[in-house]
Amino acid sequence: MNFDTIVLGAGVAGLAAGRSLAEAGQRVAILEARDRVGGRIFTTHSPGTDYPIELGAEFVHGCPPELLQLIEEAGLPIYERDGRALCFENGRLEDCSFGDAFHVLDELPASPDMTFAEFLATKTLPEETAQRTASYVEGFNAADAQRIGTASLLKQQQAEEEIEGDRGFCIRNGYENLPLYLAKRFREAGGEIYLQTLVENITWKPGHVTVHTGNPAVSQLSAPRVVIALPLGVLQSGSVRIAPAVGTQSAIDKLAMGTAARITMVFRERFWLDAAPDLSFLFSREQIPATWWTVSPDPAPVLTGWVGGPRVHQLPSGEARKNQALAVLQRAFSRSDLAELLVSWHTHDWQDDPFSRGAYSYAPKGALQASSELAQPNDNTIYFAGEHTDITGHWGTVHGALRSGLRAATQILSQVS
Numbered sequence: 543m544n545f546d547t548i549v550l551g552a553g554v555a556g557l558a559a560g561r562s563l564a565e566a567g568q569r570v571a572i573l574e575a576r577d578r579v580g581g582r583i584f585t586t587h588s589p590g591t592d593y594p595i596e597l598g599a600e601f602v603h604g605c606p607p608e609l610l611q612l613i614e615e616a617g618l619p620i621y622e623r624d625g626r627a628l629c630f631e632n633g634r635l636e637d638c639s640f641g642d643a644f645h646v647l648d649e650l651p652a653s654p655d656m657t658f659a660e661f662l663a664t665k666t667l668p669e670e671t672a673q674r675t676a677s678y679v680e681g682f683n684a685a686d687a688q689r690i691g692t693a694s695l696l697k698q699q700q701a702e703e704e705i706e707g708d709r710g711f712c713i714r715n716g717y718e719n720l721p722l723y724l725a726k727r728f729r730e731a732g733g734e735i736y737l738q739t740l741v742e743n744i745t746w747k748p749g750h751v752t753v754h755t756g757n758p759a760v761s762q763l764s765a766p767r768v769v770i771a772l773p774l775g776v777l778q779s780g781s782v783r784i785a786p787a788v789g790t791q792s793a794i795d796k797l798a799m800g801t802a803a804r805i806t807m808v809f810r811e812r813f814w815l816d817a818a819p820d821l822s823f824l825f826s827r828e829q830i831p832a833t834w835w836t837v838s839p840d841p842a843p844v845l846t847g848w849v850g851g852p853r854v855h856q857l858p859s860g861e862a863r864k865n866q867a868l869a870v871l872q873r874a875f876s877r878s879d880l881a882e883l884l885v886s887w888h889t890h891d892w893q894d895d896p897f898s899r900g901a902y903s904y905a906p907k908g909a910l911q912a913s914s915e916l917a918q919p920n921d922n923t924i925y926f927a928g929e930h931t932d933i934t935g936h937w938g939t940v941h942g943a944l945r946s947g948l949r950a951a952t953q954i955l956s957q958v959s
Contacts, residue, residue, distance in 0.1 A: 543571070543760060543762070543763045543764070544763075544764050544765065545568075545569045545570060545571045545763060545764070545765040546563070546568035546569045546570060546765060546766065546767075546958075547560075547563050547568055547569075547570050547571075547765055547766075547767050547768070547769060547954060548570075548571050548572075548573065548751065548753050548763055548765045548767075548768045548769070549563075549570060549571070549572045549573070549768070549769045549771060550572075550573050550741055550753070550768065550769065550770050550771060550772055550782075551572075551573075551574060551581060551770070551771035551772045551773075551927075551928070552572050552573075552574035552576070552579040552580070552581065552721070552725065552735060552737070553579075553580065553581025553582060553583070553721070553771060553773075553928070553943060554580075554581065554583065554720065554721055554724065554940055554943040554944050554947065555581075555771040555927040555928045555929065555931075555943040555944065555946050555947035555950075556572055556574075556581075556769065556771035556927065556947060557572065557579060557721055557724035557725055557728060557947065558724060558927075558943075558944050558947030558948050558951070559769045559771060559927050559947035559948070559950045559951045560572045560728050560733050560769075560947075561724055561727050561728040561731065561733070562947070562948060562951035562952075562955075563733075563951050563954060563955070564728055564731035564732055564733035565727075565731045566951075566955055568958075569732065570728075570732075570733045570734070571733070571734045571735075571736060571760075571763060571765075572728065572733065572734070572735045572736070573736050573739045573741055573753065573755060573760070573763075574735065574736065574737050574738075574739060575738070575739065575740040575741070575896075575897045576737065576738070576897055577737050577738050578737065579721045579722065579724075579725045579735065579737075580598075580717075580718055580721035580722070581598075581721070581773070581897075581898070582598040582599055582773070582892065582898055582901075582902070583596075583598050583599045583717045583718060583720065583721055583940065584596070584597040584598040584599075584718070584890060585597070585598075585716035585717055585718035585719075586888060587716075588808040588844075588885060588886045588888070589885075589886055590885070591808065591842075591885070593808060593842045593844055594713075594714075594715060594716030594717075594718075595806050595808070595844070595888045596716070596717055596806070596846075597804070597806070597888060597889070597890040598717075598890070598892070599717055599939075599940050600712065600717060600846075601623070601710045601711065601712060602620065602710065602711035602712070602713070602940070602941075603702070603705075603707055603710060603939055603941070604702060604705035604706045604707035604708070604709055604710075605705050605706045605709065606705050606936070606939075606941035606944075606945075607705075608941060608944050608945055608948065609940060609941040609944055612720065612723075612724075612944065613713065613720065615723075616719065616720060616723035618713050618714075618715070618719050618720065618723070619713070619714040619715065620711045620712060620713050620714060621711065621712055621714055621839065621840065622709060622710070622711050623709075623710040623711065623712060623822060623837075623838060623839075624820075624822060624838060624839055625820045625821055625822025625823075625836065625838035625839065626818065626820045626821060626822055627822055627823040627824075627825065628818055628821060628823070628824050628825070629824075629825045629826070629827070630824065630825070630826040630829070630873070630874040631826075631827065631828070635817055635818065635874060635875070638825060644675075644678075646662075646665065646667065646671070646675045647675070647679075647695070647699065649665075650692045650695050650696040650699070651692050651693075651696070652692070652693045652696050652697075653693070655691045655692055655693040655694075655907050655908055655910060656691070656692050656907055657687065657688055657689055657690065657691060657692070657906070657907045658676065658679050658685075658687045658688075658690050658691075658692060658695065659676070659687045659688045660907075661692050662675065662676060662687070673827075674827065677827060677832065679695065680850055680851030680852065680853070681832065681833055681848065681849070681850040681851060681853075682850065683695075683698075683800060683850065683851070683904050683938065684800025684801055684802040684850040684851055684900075684901045684902055684904065684938065685798070685800050685850070685851055685904040686798075686851055686852050687851070689798055689904075689906040689907065690798075690904050690905070690906060690907075691905055691906050691907035691908065691909060691910060692907075693905075693907075693910045694904065694905035694906075694909070694910050694935075694937070697910065697935040698935045698936070698937065700935060701934055701935030701936050702935075705941075712837065712840070714840070717940075720940075736755075736757065736759075736760050738757065739755045739756070739757040739760055740755060740756040740757070741753055741754070741755050741772075741782050742754050742755060742756055742782070742783070743782065743783040743784070743785065744768065744770075744782065744783070744784045744785070744924075745785050746768070746784070746785075746786075746923055746924060747923075748921040748922070748923050749766050749767075749921075749922075749923060750764065750765075750766060750923070751764065751765050751766070751767060751768040751923060751924070752764050753765075753768060766923070767922070767923050767924070767925065767954060768923070768924055768925070769925045769926075769927055769947075769950050769951075769954070770782075770924065770925070770926050770927070770928075771926075771927040771928050771946075771947065771950075772928065773799070773897070773898045773899065773900065773903075773928060773930070774794070774797055774798075774799045774900070774903045774928065774930040775799040775898055775899025775900035776896075776897065776898065776899055777794050778794060778795065778799065778899070779899050781896070784924075788920045788924055789920055790915055790916050790918070790920060790926065792915075793911075793912040793913070793915035793916045794912075794916065796905075796906065796908065796909035796912040797903050797904070797905060797906070797909055797912050797913070797930055798903065798904055798905070798906050798909075799899060799900030799901070799902075799903055800850065800851070800900060800901045800902055800903065800904050800938065801850070801851060801852070801854040801855075801893050801900060801901060802848070802849065802850040802851075802854060802892065802901035802902075803831075803848075803849045803854050803857050803863075803889065803891060803892075803893075804831075804846055804847065804848050804849075804889065804890075805831065805846070805847045805863055805864065805867045805887060805888070805889045806844060806845070806846045806847075806887065806888045806889070807844070807845050807846070807847070807864075807867065807868075807871075807884060807886075807887045807888075808842075808843065808844050808884070808885040808886045808887070808888075809843040809844075809845070809880070809883045809884055809885060810843065810883045810884075810885055811843050811883065812836075812841070812843045813843075813875065813877060813880065813883055814836075814845075814875055817875055817876075820838065821836050821838065822835060822836060822838045823835050823836075824874060826870055826873075826874055829870040829873070829874075830849055830853055830856050830857055830866065830870070831847030831848055831849045831857070831867060831870060832848075832849065832853070833847070833848040833849075833850075834846065834847050834848070834870075834871070835848070843885075845871065847867050847870070850901070854893070859891070863889060864884075864887050867887070868880050868881055868884070901938075902929055902930075902937070902938035902939075903929060903930035903937050903938060904937055904938065905937060913930060913931050913932060913933050913937070914933050916930070916931045917931050917933050917946070917949060919953055922957050925950045925953060925954065926946075926950070927943075927946040927947045927949070927950040928943055928946055929942040929943040929946065931946045931949075932945055932946050933949075
């Protein structure tokens with residue numbers, strides 16, 4: 543089967559690239575190992591309710607223009623999150639006092655690049671402040687403070703400021719509607735999506751690519767070029783073999799795939815209203831999960847617990863995960879009836895998912911330029927896309943993935959026009 547461009551991965555990056563190319567008149571195939579589109583956007587629904595449960599990406603972080611324009615184009619209703627952040631410490635629920643924890647982040651150096659742990663060691667900080675700051679960096683970035691670089695953290699902070707990154711939005715009916723819309727537009731432009739099609743290896747020479755899959759119906763496809771929009775964790779695992787090896791393999795190896803876990807719990811009622819009527823975030827630093835959020839101002843009785851970075855490995859699996867999460871909430875709200883109020887609970891282990899092998903990427907010390915290296919085509923034949931290839935400082939975000947897909951499509955079209 544011959545195409546103008548083959549795209550690997552039907553996440554937002556791959557769908558955005560495929561749509562742009564198909565609408566420009568190319569014959570494009572998107573290959574996806576899962577039985578659905580969306581990648582790390584993964585929406586399910588609580589039994590007996592219409593509440594969308596996000597097991598992957600949930601928030602629109604800030605006001606990234608490309609993403610907001612696409613949401614508007616798709617006609618998807620969104621709402622801005624609001625409410626109060628509370629902390630459960632010393633046996634009490636109270637307003638959070640982060641002290642100097644966030645001020646430390648204002649002093650991040652671009653040069654010399656050092657790990658965040660090395661940076662903290664240069665500061666004279668109270669132990670509690672240092673621990674709180676490291677926990678925030680690890681939780682937000684799904685990163686290890688012993689690895690993530692200060693240069694990339696600084697670039698990320700500057701990027702967030704440009705898009706009002708302290709604001710957050712949600713798609714009311716579920717994030718899955720965004721990739722579903724992109725897939726619809728891609729197919730309307732003549733594109734073909736092959737689900738449950740696991741790519742096994744890629745052979746190539748300048749101007750020609752052959753993709754071999756485990757799907758007998760499309761076991762081999764050829765094109766002058768390929769866009770590889772697979773997650774960083776998959777690329778680093780070696781499960782997709784590329785021969786000969788690409789020159790950007792060293793850039794792939796420099797980046798890191800973060801670890802994170804979430805557990806979303808649906809209750810019969812918003813039991814927290816008496817103690818915290820306008821609750822948005824709950825932080826319980828000494829517990830796991832340490833971070834929780836509601837869907838405020840949406841009235842759905844849904845709470846999500848989050849663990850990012852190395853602490854993920856302290857979170858049990860299966861029923862023990864549910865029980866541990868309930869125990870954290872029971873202590874915070876002095877309730878003993880939460881098990882009876884629980885309607886359903888939902889979790890997904892992205893680290894164990896063979897089609898992601900992690901949550902989202904970050905740039906360790908010394909890897910600031912790795913994404914820019916990956917964003918450069920290999921002999922105008924192999925192109926990379928995905929949030930790990932974003933060059934604007936928005937690693938680990940949907941809008942970073944979207945930008946990377948649009949960038950790859952623009953690079954291809956500039957060569958063939």
